Amino acid sequence: MSGADDPTQRPWRMRMVIEPMAEPPLGQAIEAIAQSISSFEINPGGPWQVDAIFAADVPRAEIEARLALAAASFGRAPPAIVVDEIPDIDWVAENQRSFPPLQIGRFYVFGSHVTAPPPPGALPIALDAGIAFGSGEHATTRGCLLAIEAVAKRRSLGFALDLGCGSAILAIALARLGARHVVAADIDADSVRVAAENLRLNRVAACVRACVSDGFASLPRQSGFDFAVANILAGPLVRLSRPLAHAVAPGGTLVLSGLLAEQETEVRAAYRAQRLAFTGRRAISGWHTLSFRRQQR
Numbered sequence: 001m002s003g004a005d006d007p008t009q010r011p012w013r014m015r016m017v018i019e020p021m022a023e024p025p026l027g028q029a030i031e032a033i034a035q036s037i038s039s040f041e042i043n044p045g046g047p048w049q050v051d052a053i054f055a056a057d058v059p060r061a062e063i064e065a066r067l068a069l070a071a072a073s074f075g076r077a078p079p080a081i082v083v084d085e086i087p088d089i090d091w092v093a094e095n096q097r098s099f100p101p102l103q104i105g106r107f108y109v110f111g112s113h114v115t116a117p118p119p120p121g122a123l124p125i126a127l128d129a130g131i132a133f134g135s136g137e138h139a140t141t142r143g144c145l146l147a148i149e150a151v152a153k154r155r156s157l158g159f160a161l162d163l164g165c166g167s168a169i170l171a172i173a174l175a176r177l178g179a180r181h182v183v184a185a186d187i188d189a190d191s192v193r194v195a196a197e198n199l200r201l202n203r204v205a206a207c208v209r210a211c212v213s214d215g216f217a218s219l220p221r222q223s224g225f226d227f228a229v230a231n232i233l234a235g236p237l238v239r240l241s242r243p244l245a246h247a248v249a250p251g252g253t254l255v256l257s258g259l260l261a262e263q264e265t266e267v268r269a270a271y272r273a274q275r276l277a278f279t280g281r282r283a284i285s286g287w288h289t290l291s292f293r294r295q296q297r
Helices: 020-031 061-073 091-097 140-154 169-176 190-202 232-240 239-247 259-274
Strands: 012-019 037-039 048-054 082-085 102-104 108-112 123-126 159-164 183-188 209-210 225-231 248-260 276-284 288-295
Touching: 012 020, 012 061, 020 037, 020 048, 020 239, 061 248, 082 259, 108 169, 123 169, 140 225, 140 248, 140 276, 140 288, 159 169, 169 183, 169 209, 169 225, 169 259, 183 190, 190 209, 209 232, 225 239, 232 248, 232 259, 239 248, 239 259, 248 259, 248 276, 259 276, 259 288
Parallel strands: 108 123, 159 183, 159 225, 183 209, 225 248
Antiparallel strands: 012 048, 012 082, 037 048, 102 108, 248 288, 276 288
16 A cells, blocks of 8 residues: 555644634644644634644644643643544645735735735735744734834834744835835744745845844844834743843834733833833734834933
């Protein structure tokens, strides 16, 4: 029997339905060992469905352990998962149907399967849903895109930082709105590889540098940013409050996301302690995106 005909040698699929706030950390927990991941909002503001495909030799126990550890990090029980064989269908077409074009403010986010031209006046961002977080569907990404657009209406974005860049969707948005130079950093090397591909696809690689960095450890530039955005999680945001706050130039803007409504108080306090002025929030589906300004000296 050939490997293609042997069920024990075939990839397998896992499905879970989870609350909106759980989608980024649980997805990130398994993305490194998944062949592909797709996620979508079942109902506006409601639960998300996550489908992941794994190679035959990836044990279910490892997936369950990774999910349990990620869920415990934000005080939740492990999610229930359903495992089954992969039916004989066109998975490329299925993934494309789950990723329709998105209009977020002036940004038009679309996959390679979309052939229609962007709407007049839109700022196009071309990327495919994949292993790197950030396809525009999640509330945190939406909040950051809207915050970037709002700041760009008032002043130049100048030198910018996208910390925890994932797919580089936010770095591309910064470049589209005129940032002169952008540093896009992520702790995950696979995400940075995908980010670099997306930068080339969107023809902004000349002004955006993608790099692997654990926080600020390996950034080519660590201060003087006119605009900085970090779409990660509340815990890392608090831990990085000092270097993030001091990375922003006087008069510059810092945008934070990846935190739940109930986590805002802790995050705001951490950045208030660094003498940043809170300037507003965007609340979408239980997630908050916060904006701060560093005072002029």
